[in-house]
Amino acid sequence: MSCSRKDANAALLSNFEVFQLLTDLKQQRKESGKSKQSSGQQNLNTIMYETLKYISKTPCRYQSPETVREFLIAMKGHKLTKAEKLQLLNHRPVTAVEIQLMVEESEERLTEEQIESLLQTVASILPGDPEEQQRDSAMETEGRGSQ
Amino acid sequence: MFVLVEMTDTVRIPPWQFERKLNESIAEELNKKLANKVVYNVGLCICLYDITKLEDSYIFPGDGASHTKVHFRYVVFHPFLDEILVGEIKSCSQDGVHVSIGFFDDIVIPPESLQQPAKFDEAEQVWVWEYETEEGAHDLYMDIGEEIRFRVVDETFVDTSPTGPSSAEASTSNATEEVQKKEAPYTLVVTMCIIPIVSQSQWLILFLK
Numbered sequence: 001m002s003c004s005r006k007d008a009n010a011a012l013l014s015n016f017e018v019f020q021l022l023t024d025l026k027q028q029r030k031e032s033g034k035s036k037q038s039s040g041q042q043n044l045n046t047i048m049y050e051t052l053k054y055i056s057k058t059p060c061r062y063q064s065p066e067t068v069r070e071f072l073i074a075m076k077g078h079k080l081t082k083a084e085k086l087q088l089l090n091h092r093p094v095t096a097v098e099i100q101l102m103v104e105e106s107e108e109r110l111t112e113e114q115i116e117s118l119l120q121t122v123a124s125i126l127p128g129d130p131e132e133q134q135r136d137s138a139m140e141t142e143g144r145g146s147q
Numbered sequence: 148m149f150v151l152v153e154m155t156d157t158v159r160i161p162p163w164q165f166e167r168k169l170n171e172s173i174a175e176e177l178n179k180k181l182a183n184k185v186v187y188n189v190g191l192c193i194c195l196y197d198i199t200k201l202e203d204s205y206i207f208p209g210d211g212a213s214h215t216k217v218h219f220r221y222v223v224f225h226p227f228l229d230e231i232l233v234g235e236i237k238s239c240s241q242d243g244v245h246v247s248i249g250f251f252d253d254i255v256i257p258p259e260s261l262q263q264p265a266k267f268d269e270a271e272q273v274w275v276w277e278y279e280t281e282e283g284a285h286d287l288y289m290d291i292g293e294e295i296r297f298r299v300v301d302e303t304f305v306d307t308s309p310t311g312p313s314s315a316e317a318s319t320s321n322a323t324e325e326v327q328k329k330e331a332p333y334t335l336v337v338t339m340c341i342i343p344i345v346s347q348s349q350w351l352i353l354f355l356k
Binding site: 003 | 182186194
């Protein structure tokens, strides 16, 4: 292969960005019609299909550019590395255990309240599964009603 | 999980495609060359992100096609060290548990990285985690299709380009043997996500999710 690599790590991409890119590309190819597609495109079709299938099962399918921007602004105060913020964005953790997995040396860097506040920020800014959220809010109102 | 890689390459456009827009032809050629392929020491290429610079196109004597040097950025699957990913168990063997994420399958959990004590059940060909609590021992089977959370520990790139004539001579003596073992160009060695926790229910959440 003659292609040379200038920068193997020019930027980290979030699952959401790749999701958007592939969805747009799929739309473009559908619109341009099948006449232009030659047999050489089979690899691209395969990888696009499989990658889209995988990413669509992650929380990024509920995200939008605005939520990602909001999330990054909210994360500024927590002193996390880029890689840690990216993992929080891609996985949308809901338990303290998951935060401990993603943040290095979390016992030393974060207190329990900080972990709690991180979870709150993640849950409030990043949208989750709408069905689950409906169920959760229904359970909450039930609980309040029975009091 | 994904990174943007800046690359340069010279793309050859044959004359019968001259009527198409240059950018489109180049994008198609680059995707044809790189999509779903592993580039040595870079990762698994997914698709073209954008073209940053197009240099002048040249036509060389004897070849009617145009050659254009292109600077572009490509989306590549290349998880960083210690990244947490979610995948599905594909199969188990003596060398460990094989995990897949759909578009990439060469992910292996070596036996040492499984929660100890773990043993390989020959009859069912699965790895079993013998989990002990006060109530007794529970056997947790790593069944096929189960979702598993893992952390990337190591990666290996193997150069699978065809070998030159000198080594071909050596291998003709083994011509009667079966085809050489195919090596995966890019393999990830991972470990299951475990951290010491107190309650059993939390263990199960980590394991089953």
